[in-house]
Amino acid sequence: MGKWTIPSALILLCLLSLLSDQGRKLQANAKEGAVDPPKVEDNIGAVPHGLQTDSDVVKRESDSISSRSLRNNAEKFEFQAEVSRLMDIIINSLYSNKDIFLRELISNASDALDKIRFLSLTDKEVLGEGDTSKLEIQIKLDKEKKMLSLRDRGIGMTKEDLIKNLGTIAKSGTSAFVEKMQSTGDLNLIGQFGVGFYSVYLVADYVEVISKHNDDKQYVWESKADGAFAISEDTWNEPLGRGTEIRLHLRDEAQEYLEESKLKELVKKYSEFINFPIYIWASKEVDVEVPADEDESSDEESSDRTSSEEGEDEADKSEDEDTEKKKTVKETTYEWERLNDVKAIWLRSPKDVTNEEYVKFYHSLTKDFSDEKPMAWSHFTAEGDVEFKAVLFVPPKAPHNLYQSYYNSNKSNLKLYVRRVFISDEFDELLPKFLSFLMGLVDSDTLPLNVSREMLQAHSSLKTIKKKLVRKALDMIRRIADEDPDEFSGKDEKDVEKSGDEDEKKGQYTKFWNEYGKSIKLGIIEDATNRNRLAKLLRFESTKSDGKLTSLDQYISRMKSGQKDIFYITGISKEQLEKSPFLERLKKKNYEVIFFTDPVDEYLMQYLMDYEGKQFQNVSKDGLKIGKDSKSRELKDSFKELTKWWKGTLKTEDVDEVKISNRLDNTPCVVVTSKFGWSANMERLMQAQTLTDASKQAYMRGKRILEINPRHPIIKELRERVVKDPEDEGVKQTAQLIYQTALMESGFILSDPKDFASRIYSSVKSSLNISPDATIEEEDDVEETETEPETKAGKDGADAESSGLKDEL
DSSP states (O other): OOGHHHHHHHHHHHHHHHHHHHHHHHHHHHTTTTOOOOTTTTTTHHHHOOOOOOHHHHHHHHHHHHHHHHHSSEEEEEEOOHHHHHHHHHHOHHHSSSTTHHHHHHEEEEEEHHHHHHHTTOOOGOOOOOOGGOOEEEEEEEEETEEEEEEEEOOOOOOOHHHHHHHHEEEEEEEEHHHHHHHHOOOGGGGGTOOGGGGGGTTTEEEEEEEEESSSOEEEEOOOSSEEEEEEESSSSOOOOOOEEEEEEEGGGGGGGGHHHHHHHHHHHHSTTTTTOOEEEEEEEEEEEOOHHHHHHHHHSSSOOHHHHHHHHHHHHHHHTOOOOEEEEEEEEEEEEEEEOOOOOSOGGGGGHHHHHHHHHHHHTTTOSSSSOSSSSEEEOOOSSEEEEEEEEOOOOTTTTTTTTTTTOOOOOOOEEEEEEEEHHHHSSSSSSSGOOEEEEEEEESSSSSSOOOOHHOOOHHHHHHHHHHHHHHHHHHHHHHHHSSSSSSSSGGGSSSTHHHHHHHHHHHHHHHHHHHHHHHHHOOSTTHHHHTTTTTBBBESSSSSSOOOOOHHHHTTTTTTOEEEEESSOOOOHHHHHHHHHHHHHOOOEEEOOOSOOOOHHHHHHHTTEEEEEEEBBBBOOOOOOTTHHHHHHHHHHHHHHHHHTTHHHHEEEEEEEESSSSSSSSSEOOTTTTOOHHHHHHHHHHOOOOOHHHHHHHHOOEEHHHHHHHHHHHHHHHHHHHHHHHHHHHHHHHHHHHHHHHHHOOOOOOOHEEEEEEHHHHHHHOTTOOOOOOOOOOOOOOOOOOHHHHHHHHHHHHHHHHHHHO
C-alpha cells in the first residue's frame, strides 16, 4: 500500500495546480470585463450571461452526453418516398438563391402563430402566461457551433404531427412541385406547394426541430437528410412552454447565414409584411465607464507640469483623493432587435402605399417570389352596414391546376381576418369560383371573432361582402382592359394616341385573357347577375381582327348598316375555321364573324343569347339571314324537284330538309343543324365524353339540313340528271357521296367511314375507266418451310448491313 502513496500524492498535487490555474484565468477574465457571446441553447429572451463557471461547463457537457445517449435510443422512421425524392432534388440542386429557406421558416412560424391565435379566440387559456403568451418569432445565431435557430410560440406539434408534417407530404403537392422544377428549374416557388420546410437542406446538413404542443410532451425531430429521421422525447433542452424551435447546423459553404447583417437583409426583403413581430438576438457596441488604470493616469498627468502647478495639486489633493478616476471603453452587448415594424398594409390609406410596397406585400402574401409583378391590384375600404378592408391581386400567371379540379376544389386564395385577427385561408364563400384565381385578404369589422365555417355561411354580412368584392374585382379587371393599348380597335396604328407608360401596359389584357379568359367565360355561365358586365370583358379573334383580340363593343362598332345579329362560328382552331364553307358568302359581303375555338365556348353561347340588344347567330346553324336575294323565289321553284328527290334519297341519313342555301359561294353544299340543337362542333365534344349517355346525345343532336348552292355547276348538273332519270342508280350514288363529303366538310364525324371510302374508290374507278366488275388479283400461296439456324457469320453480316442502313438514315 505504501508503494502507491507517493505517486497518488503527486497526481493530487497536479490536479490542484490545474484547478488553481483555471481559477486564476477566470478571475483575470472577470477583471477585464470580458463577456462570452450568448449560446443558442440559453433561454431565448434571457439576458446574456457574463462569466461561465466550471459548473456551467460541466452541465453543458453533461447535457450533450445525455443528448447523444437519448438520440441513439430515439425512435427511427424512414421518409415517405415522395419526401426522399423531394429532398434529393433540393440537396443536389445547383439553385443559387438559397436565401429562400429563411423565408419559408418564417412563413411556417407565422402560420403556427395564426393557428394558436385563432384557438385563443374561444379559449384564452391555450396561450398560457408570461413569455409563452407572446406571439412572436425569434432568430438566434451561434457562430461557434455554426448554428442558426428560429423560434416561434405558435401552436407547436405533437409527436404525431412531427411524423405527419415532416415525414410525409401529399403526393399531389410533390408531383406538382417536381413538375414545376423540371419545367422552370426554379425552387423559388417551393412554398406554394406546401413543401417549404425542406428548403432548409439547401443550407444545412443536419436539422433539429424541437416542438411542444399543449396536448403533448416536448419532442425533438432530427434528420441528416439521409432517408431517415428520428424522434425522441426532449429531456435535455430548456422547456419551450409551447411552440417550435428549428436549429439548422449550417454547411461550410453556407456560413454567410451566421452574419446578422445577412439575416436582417433577408427578413427585410421577404418577410417585412409578416403579421407577427420578428426579432433577432443582435449584438451592439455601447460605451461603458470603467476605472482608469493608475499607470495610464500618472503618465498623462506628468507631461509639461511646473512646480507651481504641482503645489496647487498638492493643496487640492485632500479634496480629490476620494474621487475615483474612470475611462470609457467599448463593450459588446446583446438584445432583441425587431426587424419588421411595418403597419399592416391594408390598414393604411391607399395613397400612402407605394407600388413597390404592394408588390412586396403580394410576394409575402402569396409566397410567389418570382420576379414577375401582379397584373393589377385593388385596395379599398367598404363602409356602411358592413365594414371591411380588402386588398385583391391578379397574379401574373394562372395556377397550374386552376381548371383541373374547378368544381371539386374548395380552395380559396383569400385570407379572412376579423379585426386584424387571422381566421382562415380555407374559406371559399367570399368569392365565386370563377374568380378563385384572385389573391388577397379581407379584414372585416362586422363578422364575429368566435367564428366557425357554419356560422360564417349563415351570417347576414357575408352576402354583402361577397357582392362588393365581386364588383371591385370586375372593376379591377375592366381597368386592365381599358388601359391596354394593344387590343384591336379597327383604327389605323398611326391614328392611335400613345401614352408614356404604353410599354408597361401593352398587351396586359391579352396576357390576362390567355391566363384567365376561361374564368370570365365560366362567370358568364354561372353568374346571371353580372353576365352583361362579364360579357364586356370577353375577347376573341374574328375575320377582321388581324390576329389580335377584339371585344363585343368593338365588333358592334364595326357592324354593317342594317345588320341585326352578331355572327360567330365554333370549331377546333382559327386556321380551320377560316377555310370553312359557312363563311364564304359572309366574307364576300364583308360581314365580320367571331371565331370561338375554346371547348367551353359551346356552353358559353347557350347562356349568352344577346348583348346590347343584338342577338347571337351561329353561322353553321339554320336561320342565317344576310340580306335578300332577288332570285331566291325563282331558284327555290326551279330546284324544287331536286330538293324533294334528294331528301327521299337520303331518308336513311336522318336529314330533316334539303333546301337552297344563302351562305355558299364556291362550295356545292353544306350540312347545317337546327337552331336550338347541337352544332357539329358540340356533337364532336359530346362524343368525346367518356361517360355521356348515348340516348341523351341522340335527343340533343340537332336535325341536319342539307343546303345546296344553286349556282354551283355540280348541283346544276345533278338537277339535270334527276330530271332526266330520277331512278338512275349512278346519280343516287353520286348524290349520297356529295352529301357525305359535305357532312365531313361541315365538321361532322361520319357514322360509317367505310361506306364513304367505298363510294370514293368507286368514283375513282369510274374516272379511270376501270370496270366496276374488275376483281382483285389473287395472291399465290407459298408453303412455309423450316429454315436452318443462322450462322454467326451470316448474323454478323446482317448486323453490319443493318448498321450501314442506320448510318445512311
